[in-house]
Every structure is written in C-alpha cells, then in structure tokens.
Amino acid sequence: MRRIVTTAVAIALVGGALGAPAVAADTDRPGTPGSFGVLDPSDLLELTPEPAVPVLEEQIEPTATETLATARRVLAGNARPSDQSATLVLRDLWMKRSKLTGTERRQADALLARPTDGVTDEQGFGYTVAEAPPVCNTRLCVHYVPTGTDAPPSPDWVAQNLAVMDSVWTTVVDQMGYRAPVRDGSQGGSPLFDVYLKDLGGDLYGFCAGEKRAKKRTASGYCVLDNDFAAAQFPNGTPLDNLVVTAGHEFFHAVQYAYDYAEDPWMMESTATWMEERIATAVNDNRQYLPVSQIYAPNIPLDAFSRTNGFQYGNWVFWEYLTARYGNGLVLKTWKQAGTLKKDGGKNSLPALQKVLKRKGGLTKNYARFAAGNLTPAANFPEGAEYPGPKVRGAKLLSKRKRAKRFGTKVNHLASASYVYGPGKGLDGKKWKLSLQVSGPAKRTTPAAVVVVHQLDGKRKVKTVKLNRGGDGRIKVPFDNRKVGAVTVTLVNASTRYQCGRKTLLACAGKPLDDKLRFAVKGRVTK
Incomplete structure (x- = not known):
C-alpha cells in the first residue's frame, strides 16, 4: 500500500538525524547536485x-489480536504513525485469521471482505448502496456504486480506471513477463480480477487484499482504489497521476501473491514502489520516499520494515540501482527465486537476491558499491541528478x-x-x-x-x-x-x-x- 511520508520525517532524516553538513557542490555545474567531482575543499x-x-523501532511481528486492532484503525481512517500499511496489515490479518476466535474472527472476516458486502459489513467499510453493473474487459472488472460518498465523479472516471489498470497489466504481465494475478473463481461475479472504487478518505491511496489460497504460498485477491483522488484529499499530484502510480503499485502486490504472499515485507513494498517508476516514470511520486531511503538514511538496515518512517518504501532505490546496471529483468528473476511454486527457487528475499547476483559480483560487492555511490546520486541513478545531495x-x-x-x-x-x-x-x-x-x-x-x-x-x-x-x-x-x-x-x-x-x-x-x-x-x- 502507498502512504505519504510526512514532512517532519523528511526533515529529520535529511537535515538533522545524521548531524553532519553536506559536502557542497559547485553550483555553476547544472544538473549535478551533490557531485564531489566539483567539490570546493x-x-x-x-x-x-x-x-x-537513530534507533529503529523494534522489529517484532505483532500478534493476531494486535494485527486486528491495527487493521481496524487503518481501514477506519484512524491510522497511527506507527501502524502498518493497509495492504500488508490485511495480508498479515488474513494469514493470522485462524488464530482468532469469536468476535475477533468475525471482525477480521468483515475487514477482509470486499466492499460489495455492503451494510452487513460491521466494520462500516462496505458499500452503503447497491453496486452498479461493473465495467469489465477480458481480464479486469472495475466495481463501483452510482451514488453516495463512494461514487466516482463520472462514468468516464470508471472507464479511465479500467483503461489504466489494463495498461498496467499489459506492462507488468505482457511486456515484463510477470505472472498474472491468481484467478479468484467466481468471487466478484466472475473469474476476472476485481478492482473496487471507494472513498478512502485521503489516508490511503489504495490497497490489495489476499483472499483465497492456491498452490503453495500463492493466493488470489482483489484491489481497492480511491474513488476519485480528489485534490482536497490528495493535494500532491493530479487525480490521474495518483491513479496511475497507485494502480502500478497495488497491482504489483497482486502479482506478488502469484509468487509468495508471505514474502519478506521489505521486498514486497520496495519492489512495488520500484514498479511505480516502470509504470509512471514522469510522475516521480516515489521521490517522496527518498528521505527514508538508504541514500539519506544509510544507517538503517536495507531490510528494515518501519511502521513509523517507511524505510521499506524508500529503498526502492536499491532496486533502481541494480536494474540500471543489469536491466529490469533482475527484479523478475529475484521474485522467481523467491517464489514458492515447483519451478521457483523457494527462497527468502536475501538468498533469492544472492542467487540472482551470484554471477554479477555477488550481493556484497553490489551492495557496497550501491552504498558508496549513494553519495553522488547523479552517478548512481538514471534520474539522480535531480535528487538532493545527501549528508555524510x-x-x-x-x-x-x-x-x-x-x-x-x-x-x-x-x-x-x-x-x-x-x-x-x-x-x-x-x-x-x-x-x-x-x-x-x-x-x-x-x-x-x-x-x-x-x-x-x-x-x-x-x-x-x-x-x-x-x-x-x-x-x-x-x-x-x-x-x-x-x-x-x-x-x-x-x-x-x-x-x-x-x-x-x-x-x-x-x-x-x-x-x-x-x-x-x-x-x-x-x-
């Protein structure tokens, strides 16, 4: 799930947490911010x-009851800064559902249900009016309601959502070679992949939820996107730009479920944020996460999953570094090594990456060169000349x-x-x-x-x-x-x-x- 990094966090990490002045560049050389090649000693x-x-919060997995409480807050629009994203908290709730009983089990089921469960959803997340006929093509359906707070601004916006999601599917599955999302049988009224439009209140851009287990650790699911990305709720970017990057990020989560829905969370979020750059490179929305990347917070572990600062979003830059050198297919190869099907590697995130990088100098060499190169973003990333110079x-x-x-x-x-x-x-x-x-x-x-x-x-x-x-x-x-x-x-x-x-x-x-x-x-x- 995509979240907004607050200004306070950005200032703390870029300006103060490391407590060191930046090494300034010669401002007469345009397009090379932070370049030591023109340094004035x-x-x-x-x-x-x-x-x-800086101390990262303790990386302890929450209990099933704690996960339920977090999910209830997040979907109600009352998320705390320390709460997980909606996509992963729903994934965790779905995986831990069997550990809940009684009222807690019913609450979990309501949270995991689709918006079309309507007013019977005791969590208040369902549609409150009858669904309109969904707009579909041969692989996707977009669901919506015609009236009420969850209604999209126009039928054209529904069609726009379908067109954007279909374009994302074409890029990710048809062109880049990833698996299509696991089919859900008749859920949503057909075997097609389902996307629901709903007013998410400005706290969430969108999310995906796992639903039905398939082979090994693969599963079907569905996605929910904000119904209009209204400027009053999402002031950064146009509604269409926000739709495009959110569709790319969230659809890739559904694709990940076709490999391993229980994969390490840092890899799930960092590669989904990396995918935004493949889908909407001109939008640059993922730059909001740069302050919590290893470019500016190198002392935070690469695999950290922070419920407070969101380092897992910022570290899309690690994949950007690798794919700039070895091609976009490196991420696909890593997910195949991390996948759980018979033809996959069955590895966790880091062993999967080690396998892929074995003939490219190894993980240690590549990670060390990445860390050293982060001091000069212009030399490290395709768009790095536009990144601020980091601290030392x-x-x-x-x-x-x-x-x-x-x-x-x-x-x-x-x-x-x-x-x-x-x-x-x-x-x-x-x-x-x-x-x-x-x-x-x-x-x-x-x-x-x-x-x-x-x-x-x-x-x-x-x-x-x-x-x-x-x-x-x-x-x-x-x-x-x-x-x-x-x-x-x-x-x-x-x-x-x-x-x-x-x-x-x-x-x-x-x-x-x-x-x-x-x-x-x-x-x-x-x-």
Missing part, C-alpha cells in the same frame, strides 16, 4: 562528536600541517557509514597521497569498504579495500589538491546472517547476528 568542516545512530557521517579537511584524522562508528547489518577527507593547503603535487587504514569486524561477518576518489574534472575512481580475515585493510590513493576534490570512504556491514523464524519483520522473519559491529578508518597524508 573549503566546504569540508571538522565535526562535533558523532551523534548516536563525518568530514575532515587535511593539510600539510594537519595530516591525520580517524573516524569510528558501529554499523548494523545491511547498512553503512561514509566519511570524507579533503586535500587542503600545501597538498599540491603528485607526491601527496592519502593512506587509509580500515579496521572492521571479522571477515565472516561480511564487512566491506569502498573508497572513491572524486576528481576535480568530474571523474570518479572507485576502489574496493581488500580486507583480511580480521576485517582490516589498507589502501593509498592520490591526494593532490590540484586534481582531487575529495576522497570518500564508505564502511559497509553487508552481513546477511540471521537466526530465521524469530517472528521479526526483517528478512526471513529473523534476528540479525551481526548488528552494531565496530568499524573505523584512519586517513593520513603521506608522500
């Missing part, structure tokens, strides 16, 4: 002591007199921390080098370090530091202030070791084994 300032890493954890301007600086921090799994060294006064000439000594955790925990030399001519030289079994390594790079604007060091905890099945919201519902690992880097000017 005088912008590098020594920082006050490093702030504490620490920065130091070295000179002939002040030759050394050490930075240290703790890094959680699938997260990173970046530092900047700038060549200052007296460091003109080829003889000057920057010697970097990296200290990390044991190699079995999969540490990595990537150094990027940002030249004043705009070029970047990317180097991976070779670490020994103890996690330590050294590298020496050019530091001539006539040619080098800055050198960045990105310290990466690429661990994917978990105790799985621990009822968390992380990958494989597991508990990470390698969080809060100590990293350090010491830079020293040498000849």
Whole structure:
C-alpha cells in the first residue's frame, strides 16, 4: 500500500538525524547536485562528536489480536504513525485469521471482505448502496456504486480506471513477463480480477487484499482504489497521476501473491514502489520516499520494515540501482527465486537476491558499491541528478600541517557509514597521497569498504579495500589538491546472517547476528 511520508520525517532524516553538513557542490555545474567531482575543499568542516545512530523501532511481528486492532484503525481512517500499511496489515490479518476466535474472527472476516458486502459489513467499510453493473474487459472488472460518498465523479472516471489498470497489466504481465494475478473463481461475479472504487478518505491511496489460497504460498485477491483522488484529499499530484502510480503499485502486490504472499515485507513494498517508476516514470511520486531511503538514511538496515518512517518504501532505490546496471529483468528473476511454486527457487528475499547476483559480483560487492555511490546520486541513478545531495557521517579537511584524522562508528547489518577527507593547503603535487587504514569486524561477518576518489574534472575512481580475515585493510590513493576534490570512504556491514523464524519483520522473519559491529578508518597524508 502507498502512504505519504510526512514532512517532519523528511526533515529529520535529511537535515538533522545524521548531524553532519553536506559536502557542497559547485553550483555553476547544472544538473549535478551533490557531485564531489566539483567539490570546493573549503566546504569540508571538522565535526562535533558523532551523534548516536537513530534507533529503529523494534522489529517484532505483532500478534493476531494486535494485527486486528491495527487493521481496524487503518481501514477506519484512524491510522497511527506507527501502524502498518493497509495492504500488508490485511495480508498479515488474513494469514493470522485462524488464530482468532469469536468476535475477533468475525471482525477480521468483515475487514477482509470486499466492499460489495455492503451494510452487513460491521466494520462500516462496505458499500452503503447497491453496486452498479461493473465495467469489465477480458481480464479486469472495475466495481463501483452510482451514488453516495463512494461514487466516482463520472462514468468516464470508471472507464479511465479500467483503461489504466489494463495498461498496467499489459506492462507488468505482457511486456515484463510477470505472472498474472491468481484467478479468484467466481468471487466478484466472475473469474476476472476485481478492482473496487471507494472513498478512502485521503489516508490511503489504495490497497490489495489476499483472499483465497492456491498452490503453495500463492493466493488470489482483489484491489481497492480511491474513488476519485480528489485534490482536497490528495493535494500532491493530479487525480490521474495518483491513479496511475497507485494502480502500478497495488497491482504489483497482486502479482506478488502469484509468487509468495508471505514474502519478506521489505521486498514486497520496495519492489512495488520500484514498479511505480516502470509504470509512471514522469510522475516521480516515489521521490517522496527518498528521505527514508538508504541514500539519506544509510544507517538503517536495507531490510528494515518501519511502521513509523517507511524505510521499506524508500529503498526502492536499491532496486533502481541494480536494474540500471543489469536491466529490469533482475527484479523478475529475484521474485522467481523467491517464489514458492515447483519451478521457483523457494527462497527468502536475501538468498533469492544472492542467487540472482551470484554471477554479477555477488550481493556484497553490489551492495557496497550501491552504498558508496549513494553519495553522488547523479552517478548512481538514471534520474539522480535531480535528487538532493545527501549528508555524510563525518568530514575532515587535511593539510600539510594537519595530516591525520580517524573516524569510528558501529554499523548494523545491511547498512553503512561514509566519511570524507579533503586535500587542503600545501597538498599540491603528485607526491601527496592519502593512506587509509580500515579496521572492521571479522571477515565472516561480511564487512566491506569502498573508497572513491572524486576528481576535480568530474571523474570518479572507485576502489574496493581488500580486507583480511580480521576485517582490516589498507589502501593509498592520490591526494593532490590540484586534481582531487575529495576522497570518500564508505564502511559497509553487508552481513546477511540471521537466526530465521524469530517472528521479526526483517528478512526471513529473523534476528540479525551481526548488528552494531565496530568499524573505523584512519586517513593520513603521506608522500
């Protein structure tokens, strides 16, 4: 389900949470915000002591009763900032329904029911007037009511919904090769995929709900979209733009149910948000989630599912990075590896991705290069030149007199921390080098370090530091202030070791084994 990231969250993550000034770019070079290739070394300032890493809320799976309470709030339009999205809370409620009894079971059934259950829906989510004849084609039906608060603004808008959903189907299934949603038998009056228009009150753009289990962990379902995306309720974007991106996001959730409805939640939401870019690249609605991506919150694990900040939406950028290099088919291959049918891989999200990236340098290398490249979005993403420049954890301007600086921090799994060294006064000439000594955790925990030399001519030289079994390594790079604007060091905890099945919201519902690992880097000017 798509949610709006609040302005307060965006400001906190981009402007204050990391507590470090951005490394500014030369504003005379248009279209390259945040590019270190045109860095003025005088912008590098020594920082006050490093702030504490922001704490992600505990990643514990809620109970069936807690999930029911959350679902009731969300669909009633009374969602708390800490509540899950409608799509995934309904998925979880559907999966946990058997653990509920009596009144709670009846309440769950009412929430999971389609809007056409009408006034008999004790949760008040059903249509209050009789449904009009649905508008259908050979694979889709759009359901609506002709009058009342749930009514669309006109018959043309109903037809527009059908046309948009059909176009999304064509792109995702016919052109990109994903499976069609699982058929639902006669639910909704026919075997066709059902979409319902309903006034969602501005808190929700739309959602999809699982309904009937099929083979393995696949299932049929239906989707609900807002009935009009009225500007008074959805002030960001036009009604048509909001319809298009919501249709792309939510339809992809229905497609995911054809692979594994119980897949890790970070993968479900991040790939659905990535799909928005394939469906509506000109709309750019998913940029609202950039402040909660690893570009701007690199210290939050990639697989985090946050009920408060929505990091799982922001990390669509990870898939954007990978597909910019290896093609859009990489996401499809990952879902096939994560699928549960006989011809699928049957893996959780990270092992599935590891399998797909095995012949492309591996997950560790790709993740480390992604983390390091996030400091220069213009070089990392197709539309990155339009992204704001990110912050860094620490920065130091070295000179002939002040030759050394050490930075240290703790890094959680699938997260990173970046530092900047700038060549200052007296460091003109080829003889000057920057010697970097990296200290990390044991190699079995999969540490990595990537150094990027940002030249004043705009070029970047990317180097991976070779670490020994103890996690330590050294590298020496050019530091001539006539040619080098800055050198960045990105310290990466690429661990994917978990105790799985621990009822968390992380990958494989597991508990990470390698969080809060100590990293350090010491830079020293040498000849």
